[in-house]
Every structure is written in C-alpha cells, then in structure tokens.
Amino acid sequence: MVSVTERLDRTFGALADPTRRAILARLAKGEASVTELAEPFEMSLPAVSKHLKVLERAGLVSRGRERQWRPARLRAAPIREVAEWTDRYRRFWDERYDRLAEYLDELQGRGPSKRKEKGDGRGR
Numbered sequence: 001m002v003s004v005t006e007r008l009d010r011t012f013g014a015l016a017d018p019t020r021r022a023i024l025a026r027l028a029k030g031e032a033s034v035t036e037l038a039e040p041f042e043m044s045l046p047a048v049s050k051h052l053k054v055l056e057r058a059g060l061v062s063r064g065r066e067r068q069w070r071p072a073r074l075r076a077a078p079i080r081e082v083a084e085w086t087d088r089y090r091r092f093w094d095e096r097y098d099r100l101a102e103y104l105d106e107l108q109g110r111g112p113s114k115r116k117e118k119g120d121g122r123g124r
Contacts, residue, residue: 007059008085011078014058019043020051024060027074031064037072 014020023037038048052072055061059078064071 004081007078007081010058011060011082014054014060015082017051017054020055023048023051023055023072024074027061027072031071031073033069033071 015024019041022040026032026037026040034045034048034052037052038045041048052061052063055072056063060075062073062075064073
C-alpha cells in the first residue's frame with residue numbers, strides 16, 4: 001500500500017513539469033487521445049506518452065481502451081489530496097498575514113495599540 005507521503009511525492013513530481021500541467025488542463029475539458037494532447041506542443045507522440053505515464057503513475061490520469069483509441073482522462077483525487085495538504089499551510093499563512101495587517105494598522109495609527117508603550121522593544 002502506498003503511503004500518503006508517497007502519493008504526495010508522486011503528485012508533486014508530476015505537477016512540477018509545465019507540459020504535464022498543460023496536459024492536465026486540457027484533460028479537465030474532457031478526455032483526449034495522445035495525438036490530441038500533442039497538438040499544442042512541439043514534441044513527438046512518444047514524448048507526450050512519457051508525460052502521460054508519469055501522470056498515470058501519480059494517479060492523475062487514467063487511460064481507457066476503445067478499439068484502437070486509448071483516451072486519457074483526468075483523475076482529480078490526487079489533486080484533492082494536495083489541496084487538503086496545502087490547506088493546512090494556507091491557514092497558517094492566513095493567520096500570519098492577519099497579524100501582519102493588524103501590526104501595520106497599529107503602526108499607521110489606524111488600529112488600537114495592543115502593545116504597552118513602555119518596554120515594547122521599540123526603543124521609545
């Protein structure tokens with residue numbers, strides 16, 4: 001069984017490449033063949049297939065089989081897992097930015113001072 005850390009590593013690794021991100025953006029509009037996915041890029045079909053294999057290993061893409069056509073489809077579950085992981089850090093930074101905004105308001109005289117004038121470390 002693959003751990004959450006390993007899944008995140010694969011997902012981030014797959015998302016690190018701009019071509020793979022562009023392929024995912026295209027697949028968000030609907031399934032496509034390798035030929036269709038290769039159209040906007042100046043690369044061979046085998047090169048696009050290699051990108052698709054990386055995306056498949058990360059669980060971001062699945063491939064079907066319909067006669068000779070093997071459409072690729074977006075699988076969003078790994079992206080949701082990344083979003084949940086990054087959300088913890090977003091909350092952390094939101095709190096930091098809120099405190100910074102309060103401090104800047106205080107410095108500019110727009111907010112009540114929460115610090116004592118004496119001994120606040122600002123050398124007044």
